[in-house]
Amino acid sequence: SYLDEYLLSIAEEFSEKLRHMRDSIYTIQRIKVVYGQDWSEDSVKFHNEKQFHDDLVAITNSQHFRELQDAKRKAELSEPFKMEDEVFELQNKDITIALNEYELSKIGSEMHICVGGYGYDVRNRGCRIAYIKHEDKYMACLELRVSSGKKKTTYTLHQAKLKYNELVGNNEK
Numbered sequence: 001s002y003l004d005e006y007l008l009s010i011a012e013e014f015s016e017k018l019r020h021m022r023d024s025i026y027t028i029q030r031i032k033v034v035y036g037q038d039w040s041e042d043s044v045k046f047h048n049e050k051q052f053h054d055d056l057v058a059i060t061n062s063q064h065f066r067e068l069q070d071a072k073r074k075a076e077l078s079e080p081f082k083m084e085d086e087v088f089e090l091q092n093k094d095i096t097i098a099l100n101e102y103e104l105s106k107i108g109s110e111m112h113i114c115v116g117g118y119g120y121d122v123r124n125r126g127c128r129i130a131y132i133k134h135e136d137k138y139m140a141c142l143e144l145r146v147s148s149g150k151k152k153t154t155y156t157l158h159q160a161k162l163k164y165n166e167l168v169g170n171n172e173k
Contacts, residue, residue, distance in 0.1 A: 020049035027056040034069045077102040077119075086153045087128050087144075095142070098129040099124070107131055111138050111163045118143070128155060138167050 028041050044059075046052045051113050059065055080099050087097055101119035107117030107129070121127050130142040140162055145153040160168035 004014075018050040020053040024053045024056055026048070026058060027053070031056065034065060034072060034121070059132075077105065080124050083128065084153045087155070088104075090130060090144070090155065094132050095130050096133065098131060104129060107138050107141055111141060111161070113161050113163075113165050114140060115141050115143070115161075127130055127158065134173075138163075139173075 032039055035104055041056075044055045078100055081101075081150060083097070091097055098107065101116075101122075104118055104122070105116040108114060115129055118127065118129060122129060125146050125148075127146060128144045130144060131138055132140040132142075140160060142157060143159040146155045146156045147156060162168055
């Protein structure tokens, strides 16, 4: 019936407007992360939901935005993790503690393992990542779980992986 078709078209139109506004809110958040709280959504004129959404997306697709976003991300990757002093007592001539997300990403990329995604866990004291290098090549990656006691922090070996996630026990060295 005509009423059913009319109601359906209103529902579809409302759904599309809602989708544009929901995506606009997400896009505004992305823009503010890069440009800071000084940027205001009021700088984009609102005529309708689609136009507003498209104008916001044009900002995130701009070369300037992408360059700033990349620079910000690179700075974040290089920012050192805040870690307890005890973790550095584990280092020796063979074992090194990963200090930032850039290192995790490099280890993960070169060893073809997922440690590059462990930044959040390391930053939030869930684990620490140690690695072993030989002749400038990553040989093993160690995930150490953090346990904070009353007197000091201790670590438990949770995973030890070679390249391509092979178990460390597969390599006698």
